[in-house]
Amino acid sequence: MIRFAVSFALLLTLAGCATQQDPQPQKPSASASSLNTRLSVFSRYPAGGLPDGWEPMILLRNKQRTEYQLVRDADTTVLHARAESASSGLMLKVDVQPQQQPWLRWSWKINSLVKSADNTKRATEDSPVRIILGFDGDKDTMPFADQILFETARVMTGYDFPYATLMYIWENNAPVGTVIPSTYTSRIKMMVAESGSEALGDWRDFTRNIAEDYEKAFGEKPGRLIGIGVLTDTDNTGETAEAWYGDIQLLQERFAHEGDAAQPLSLSQGK
Template identity: 55%
Template sequence: MLFSIAACTHTPKSTDAMATYPSDDVSGIDDDEEIAAFSQNQTDVLSAEWEPMLINRNKKRTEYTVVSDQGRKVLHARAAASASGLMQKLDIDPFLDSRLTWEWRISRLVESADNHDRAREDAPARVILGFDGNKDNLPFADQIMFEAARAITGREIPYATLMYIRARKAPVDTVISNSRSGRVKMIVVATGKDGVGEWRAFSRDIAADYERAFGEKPGRLIAVGVLTDTDNTGETVEAWYRDIQLTPNAPIPVPETAR
């Protein structure tokens, strides 16, 4: 599954498996822009900051709604042989706001999923980050891929995409490369049946995770998204997402003896 950063004002022209989310033209967006909180919705209508993220115009879309859970608004996703997500445009220096925190809950595992296998690459829950960068420094094959994607969709794709995923069996902290592009990496943050049906909280240093996945420092964070998908396996799964937040990394305490 190859993710492209593109404005989501229309459906992509191609039937290739490319998602669309925001353009890396981020002029007019402030550095201090925050990720829109699902909990702040006063109704069941999602705030306008979250836009559709399409994988393929011929694929069935995952259903996303705002629901009440334990007295607070959360995002509910239901995928039934479907694949689409939601995204928000950002323009943030990940070294200033580099800790990403969120909570999710899943109804069940995608039992036949395998994120190492293109034909079974599904996940009940994902949080997705898109990063800017200088594509001229990439290998020629990657540049050709970017140009082909732009010709097909009419939009730019991100320099790099980092996904945090809920896996079926891959060990936690495994880094998985997308089968179509090395510019998309997945990091497993939860796996197996432990915690299925329960709210689980996560806190990740996204700058450190990016460096481990791509072997370089990240550019500006230009998009955040969520995705629950079962288009490859044909299964049905539900997920719930609480607020996704970016906060500065806490300073490391200095021992008294070192002062």
């Protein structure tokens, strides 16, 4: 019963992938196609507040919330996160076919690790930065325990939760490329995008093929991408973490511009 309650609470954090959001005015005008490829270009916004369309992703009501705000970093605007024994995220609803736009590009920066974090253990599962992807799929094919969990969550909340969730994280020790299964449910997998302390204080740029990464993590091809989020969390370790997220883009081709071909981004680490 305790494991079910904890797992159910974790599903609630992913509700933003499926909830209907109220229409909001868009500050930067853009076509539907550009919104699909540029999921969140924080650099287009002024400092202060949050980017349009992003909704709070709350873990449990009794947990402290991570603070998020658009800030200036050098000559651009980025999303700043600060967690003090806290765990909440931001989620944006999308509708994208990963096979058509498989390349996810983002950047992040942290000044320190969550020292006692270990994402292979439930009691210390924290990360200073996470990119969260929620995917649609056939829930009838899930393990029976997960089907019961998801159906109970749907009945109690009225939300349909993602069929599968893939997270890119910064881990203390696990090598880049490692897939870490969640200790709560088989429908959540964490992939290590950065590891260790060598890059602390530096902006790190990433380009990942989410269709290939999903297949590596779950052993099947992905369904539609229905949500993308960020999460900086320290609730399990009780530590403090500060992070900065740069623009997040979903692209048809690995290189967004011709000039990128001369200096390609690594699939597993920054430039």
